Amino acid sequence: MRNRMIAGNWKMNKTYVEGVELAQGLADQLADGTGDVDVVVCPPTVDLKGVSEVIEQSEAPFALGAQNVYFEESGAFTGETAPNMLEAVGATYCIIGHSERRGYFGETDEDINKKAKVLMAHGIVPISCCGEPLEVREAGTHVDFVVNQIKADTEGLEISDPSKYVVAYEPIWAIGTGKTATADDAQEVCGAIRKTLSEVFGQQTADGIRVLYGGSAKPENVAGFLEKEDVDGALVGGASLKADSFSAMVKAA
Ligand code: PEP
Numbered sequence: 001m002r003n004r005m006i007a008g009n010w011k012m013n014k015t016y017v018e019g020v021e022l023a024q025g026l027a028d029q030l031a032d033g034t035g036d037v038d039v040v041v042c043p044p045t046v047d048l049k050g051v052s053e054v055i056e057q058s059e060a061p062f063a064l065g066a067q068n069v070y071f072e073e074s075g076a077f078t079g080e081t082a083p084n085m086l087e088a089v090g091a092t093y094c095i096i097g098h099s100e101r102r103g104y105f106g107e108t109d110e111d112i113n114k115k116a117k118v119l120m121a122h123g124i125v126p127i128s129c130c131g132e133p134l135e136v137r138e139a140g141t142h143v144d145f146v147v148n149q150i151k152a153d154t155e156g157l158e159i160s161d162p163s164k165y166v167v168a169y170e171p172i173w174a175i176g177t178g179k180t181a182t183a184d185d186a187q188e189v190c191g192a193i194r195k196t197l198s199e200v201f202g203q204q205t206a207d208g209i210r211v212l213y214g215g216s217a218k219p220e221n222v223a224g225f226l227e228k229e230d231v232d233g234a235l236v237g238g239a240s241l242k243a244d245s246f247s248a249m250v251k252a253a
Contacts, residue, residue: 008240162208
């Protein structure tokens with residue numbers, strides 16, 4: 001019912017030329033197709049156009065995503081990127097609410113909710129991130145913490161096609177640290193996310209929304225996460241920066 005998804009978040013890595021090379025390498029590695037797995041790469045903003053051209057010219061079997069968007073349509077917002085600008089370069093996905101944006105740039109659930117709405121109005125699929133910091137995990141209140149994020153991030157959203165909204169559960173203590181959550185940890189929270197989505201949108205919609213796990217996911221461990229009922233894929237940071245490792249994860253999915 002839900003296609004699996006492997007999404008790569010390149011973060012602030014890869015210059016334009018390096019990004020085009022990585023995208024081309026990935027297109028070569030995945031030339032035989034990705035089966036039912038939806039693959040998304042999210043380069044830095046200045047690389048989007050170059051990666052988009054690789055996708056177009058090589059008919060690469062993956063989609064383009066951005067790492068951030070601003071929730072206004074245009075205007076005096078120096079340094080920001082509007083949704084129609086993403087649309088114009090062929091981005092069909094956009095990460096929102098990554099813990100690095102929440103932590104370093106003060107992004108709030110209210111901002112994330114506005115970003116989801118504006119993206120969906122432009123036909124761009126949000127990959128909406130949530131996840132708890134270490135102290136919350138240690139206090140044992142991680143499920144409530146994430147459920148509250150989901151409720152705030154989805155407030156007032158209308159989802160007519162559940163394949164067009166994606167959630168990524170990324171426990172902050174597992175991002176870029178080499179510490180992964182166990183597959184059971186991921187299932188506990190991803191299951192609670194789906195239950196919350198069913199309360200907000202109804203069971204049928206919740207059953208169609210992809211919930212990804214992210215946090216030190218790599219070729220060796222991705223299959224274990226995907227065995228879990230409510231884990232539909234992975235949002236991948238470090239391991240998405242090499243065509244070999246990222247394509248191995250796609251193949252493992
Ligand atoms: C991420 O930042 O989205 C992420 C999951 O990073 P990493 O895979 O490097 O932990």
